[in-house]
Amino acid sequence: DEDVEDFVARVRRFLNLPSDVQIALTAEDKIDGLSCSLRYENGELVQAATRGDGQVGEDVTANVRTIADIPHRLSGDAPAVFEVRGEVFMAKADFEALNARLLAEAEDPEKARQFANPRNAAAGSVRQLDSGIAAQRPLSFFAYGLGEITPAAQGGPDFGTHYAMLQTLRDWGFPVAPQVCIAKGAAELVAFHQRMGAERATLPYEIDGVV
Numbered sequence: 001d002e003d004v005e006d007f008v009a010r011v012r013r014f015l016n017l018p019s020d021v022q023i024a025l026t027a028e029d030k031i032d033g034l035s036c037s038l039r040y041e042n043g044e045l046v047q048a049a050t051r052g053d054g055q056v057g058e059d060v061t062a063n064v065r066t067i068a069d070i071p072h073r074l075s076g077d078a079p080a081v082f083e084v085r086g087e088v089f090m091a092k093a094d095f096e097a098l099n100a101r102l103l104a105e106a107e108d109p110e111k112a113r114q115f116a117n118p119r120n121a122a123a124g125s126v127r128q129l130d131s132g133i134a135a136q137r138p139l140s141f142f143a144y145g146l147g148e149i150t151p152a153a154q155g156g157p158d159f160g161t162h163y164a165m166l167q168t169l170r171d172w173g174f175p176v177a178p179q180v181c182i183a184k185g186a187a188e189l190v191a192f193h194q195r196m197g198a199e200r201a202t203l204p205y206e207i208d209g210v211v
Contacts, residue, residue, distance in 0.1 A: 004193075005186040026162045027192040028144065028180040032206040033089030034123040036064065037147050040082040043074045050127065060126050063134035064088070069141040071173035078172055079156040083147030086174070088126050090118040091204050094138035118206050140205070143174040179203075 008023050017023070035051040048064035050057040064070055067088065074082070090098070095118040106112030115121035125137035146165065150156030159165040166176050179196065183189045196210050 001186070001190050004189050008186045008189070022184050024182050024184045025189060026166070026180065027183040027189060028166075028177050028211055029196055029203070029207045030209040030211050031087040031089050031142050031144075031177060032119050032208040033087040034119070034126055036060065036086060036088050036126070036141070038064065038070065038084045038086070039148070040074055040078060040084070042080055043078045043082075045070070045072045058127060062131040063126050063128070066131055066135035067139045067141055069139075069175050074172045076168075076172045079150035080154075081148055081150045081156075083149060084143050084169065084174060085145040085147050086141055086143035088122050088139055088141050089205055090122040090125075090138060091140055092118060092206065093204065094118075094140075095121050098138060141175060142177045143169045144177070 008025075011023055011025075012019070012021070037049050037051070037057070038045060039047040039049075045065070046061075047059065048061045048070075049059055052058060065072065095115065098121060099114050102114060103109060103112045115124065121137070122139060125134050125139055128134065143166070152158035157165075157168065159168065163180070163182055166180055170176050181192065183192050193210055196207070200207060
C-alpha cells in the first residue's frame with residue numbers, strides 16, 4: 001500500500017498538482033498471451049507483427065487475419081495510419097478444448113501433441129507458418145495500447161486519457177479487457193489489485209498481473 005501511495009504522490013509532484021486534486025488512473029488486468037501490433041492504413045488492416053526483440057518482430061499477418069476478434073476494417077472515423085497494440089491469447093476453456101481435440105485426433109494418444117498452457121498455445125498458433133492451422137485454433141485478442149498513429153495536427157485523434165483511448169478502440173471494433181476501469185487514488189488502485197487477485201482463478205483467461 002505504501003508503494004502505491006508513493007507512486008501516486010510522485011505522479012502528483014510530476015504534474016505539479018495540489019494535494020487536494022485527486023489522481024485518476026486507468027487500471028486493467030495484464031493478459032498472459034502473445035504481444036502483437038496491428039497496423040491499419042486508411043482503416044484497412046495491412047500488417048500484423050509480434051514484438052520480437054522490441055525492434056524487429058515476425059510478420060504474422062496471414063495468421064492474425066484468421067482471428068475473429070480482430071477487425072479487417074475499422075468502423076468509425078479511423079485515422080490514415082493507426083497501429084494498435086494488444087495481446088493474442090487463448091481462453092482457458094478454448095485451450096482445454098484444443099488439447100482434447102488434438103488428443104482425440106492423434107493416432108497414438110501417447111504421442112499426441114499437447115500444449116503446456118494457454119500462452120504457449122496462442123504463441124505457437126500465431127507464429128507457425130500455416131494460416132490454415134491458425135484458422136482452426138480458438139484465438140482471441142484484447143487491445144491495450146497504440147503504436148504509430150497519425151498526429152492530431154494532421155487529422156488524427158486527440159485522446160485526452162488512456163481510458164478514453166480504450167473506449168474509442170471499442171467503438172472502432174476492437175475487444176478490450178472487460179476489467180478495465182478508472183481507479184481514483186491509491187486506495188482504489190490497491191482495491192483493484194486485491195479484487196483481481198481474488199478473481200484471478202475464475203477469470204476465463206490467464207493473467208500475469210495488473211497494470
